Amino acid sequence: MDMKQGADVMTVVLFSWGDRIEGGAVEALTLAAEVAAALGVEVRWVVTPALEQEAASAAALHGVQQLDVIAAAPGSTDERVSVIAGYCKAQLPRLMLFNQTVEGRVVAARVAGRLGLPVLANVVSLAPDSDALRAEASAYGGDTRAEYLLKAPRNVVSVVTTAVVARKVDPAVQVETRRVEVEPVGGGAAFEVISAPQVQGQRLEDAEIIVSGGRGLGKRENFEFVKEMADALGGMWGGSRAIVDDGWIDSSRQVGLTGKITRPGLYIALGISGASQHMAGCSAAKTIIAINTDPDASIFRYARYGVVGDCVELLPELIRAAKA
Ligand SMILES: Cc1cc2nc3c(=O)[nH]c(=O)nc-3n(C[C@H](O)[C@H](O)[C@H](O)COP(=O)(O)OP(=O)(O)OC[C@H]3O[C@@H](n4cnc5c(N)ncnc54)[C@H](O)[C@@H]3O)c2cc1C
CATH class of the missing domain: 3.40.50.620 (HUPs)
Structure with missing residues (x-):
């Protein structure tokens, strides 16, 4: 040729x-x-x-x-x-x-x-x-x-x-x-992978439904609600960098500019402020639903449906409804 x-x-x-x-x-x-x-x-x-x-x-x-x-x-x-x-x-x-x-x-x-x-x-x-x-x-x-x-x-x-x-x-x-045919340029190993991210099964980038949690959940234990909600909807769970930095979840689940760039059909943001760096990883979602106690939170500028309220209080009821 x-x-x-x-x-x-x-x-x-x-x-x-x-x-x-x-x-x-x-x-x-x-x-x-x-x-x-x-x-x-x-x-x-x-x-x-x-x-x-x-x-x-x-x-x-x-x-x-x-x-x-x-x-x-x-x-x-x-x-x-x-x-x-x-x-x-x-x-x-x-x-x-x-x-x-x-x-x-x-x-x-x-x-x-x-x-x-x-x-x-x-x-x-x-x-x-x-x-x-x-x-x-x-x-x-x-x-x-x-x-x-x-x-x-x-x-x-x-x-x-x-x-x-x-x-x-x-x-x-x-x-x-x-x-x-390619003649490689340069060579030799420059990076050594010390610990690879733990990702099993489907990748966040390919998920159709993502339920994500942020610091507004208050404490690590409350993130279990996010996981349960994601399971109930047949989706995947992710989170903001704030909670990755706090050690609640693994960095392979971080959504955003320095995390995963996702484009699901549905993105549910729970206790997430909507910082631009986070939105860089989810603003292409077809529909964003947000729950946040602050009516002025940035996330509401992106959300098609928004609830001003306490997500920790609302989640058990929402999970029940999703499972029904
Ligand atoms: C170079 C750079 C890169 C970055 N990359 C990323 C990235 O890839 N991904 C990312 O996520 N961030 C990234 N960040 C960080 C980003 O700027 C924000 O600090 C981070 O997204 C904030 O996370 P958060 O919304 O969970 O926490 P917070 O900013 O603390 O917001 C918590 C939100 O929860 C609400 N809330 C509080 N209590 C409740 C409750 N009970 N129920 C409901 N809502 C409640 C609050 O009103 C608030 O809006 C980056 C920053 C920099 C500088």
């Missing part, structure tokens, strides 16, 4: 890996396709072999015609960085996009470092602006939005996809898949 090299074919590329397509990937794909169309360049989705079939179907539905399968199946973060940097070095994409998962943010920054390219994280929108790219990104821990003009010829960007709506094309496009 003809392997055009980067210098004469400018591309926008999105990278995905793992054993299934992460939540937010198709939103990032939509953004990549839109930016590429506006720049008049090709868009490619670069995936590892385990994702090939799933990615081919998703690419067809979202109008992305090129799927590059990188022959190596990198296992560790260090290997991923080397292989993706190798791909970029050979293919010279104009824009390298990452879906900002917890690992995506790390990989993006390290790929940029290895290639000597600029990197911007927490991006919520991106569009061409004459010869540059104009990006909007959350800043100061999500408290504000900053605008950046990316003037370098090549840029690495990681996208918080809660602000992006995935768009399907009709009819689906024909996807061309090619296998790309």
Whole structure:
């Protein structure tokens, strides 16, 4: 197959890996396709072999015609960085996009470092602006939005996809898949995993229903109500960083900018203030229901249904109703 090299074919590329397509990937794909169309360049989705079939179907539905399968199946973060940097070095994409998962943010920054390219994280929108790219990104821990003009010829960007709506094309496009041999750049282990997060079964990012608790629950024991409510609704449970920091729950359950980016159908926030950093991980939920004692709590700006009240008092009754 003809392997055009980067210098004469400018591309926008999105990278995905793992054993299934992460939540937010198709939103990032939509953004990549839109930016590429506006720049008049090709868009490619670069995936590892385990994702090939799933990615081919998703690419067809979202109008992305090129799927590059990188022959190596990198296992560790260090290997991923080397292989993706190798791909970029050979293919010279104009824009390298990452879906900002917890690992995506790390990989993006390290790929940029290895290639000597600029990197911007927490991006919520991106569009061409004459010869540059104009990006909007959350800043100061999500408290504000900053605008950046990316003037370098090549840029690495990681996208918080809660602000992006995935768009399907009709009819689906024909996807061309090619296998790309990659010469890794750099190497050697830089990180050692001392303790991996304890995640079993379904991932929070993929949950359709999430019941989340915050410091408003008052004490660790009350978090059991959150778990029970999640079970009763057939959903998963999560929480704010405040209670992760207080040791009530494991960090793998943290929702937010520095936790999991979720997009469930239903998000129930119990005793959560609605700080911007928390909302970065759940504002894409179709419906948010909040219970908070403070009628002025920020969470009510996002909630479709809100109850001003004590969640600890209300939860036993709600659990009974959910089980009925
Ligand atoms: C760089 C950075 C990154 C961050 N990343 C994250 C992140 O990923 N995720 C995250 O969650 N946070 C994150 N934070 C922290 C964030 O700013 C907030 O501090 C945190 O979300 C607050 O958690 P909370 O709402 O549970 O607690 P609080 O802010 O203490 O709010 C508790 C809420 O419960 C209400 N309440 C009190 N009693 C009751 C009751 N009985 N019933 C009902 N409601 C009650 C209160 O009115 C209040 O609104 C980050 C901060 C920074 C600076």
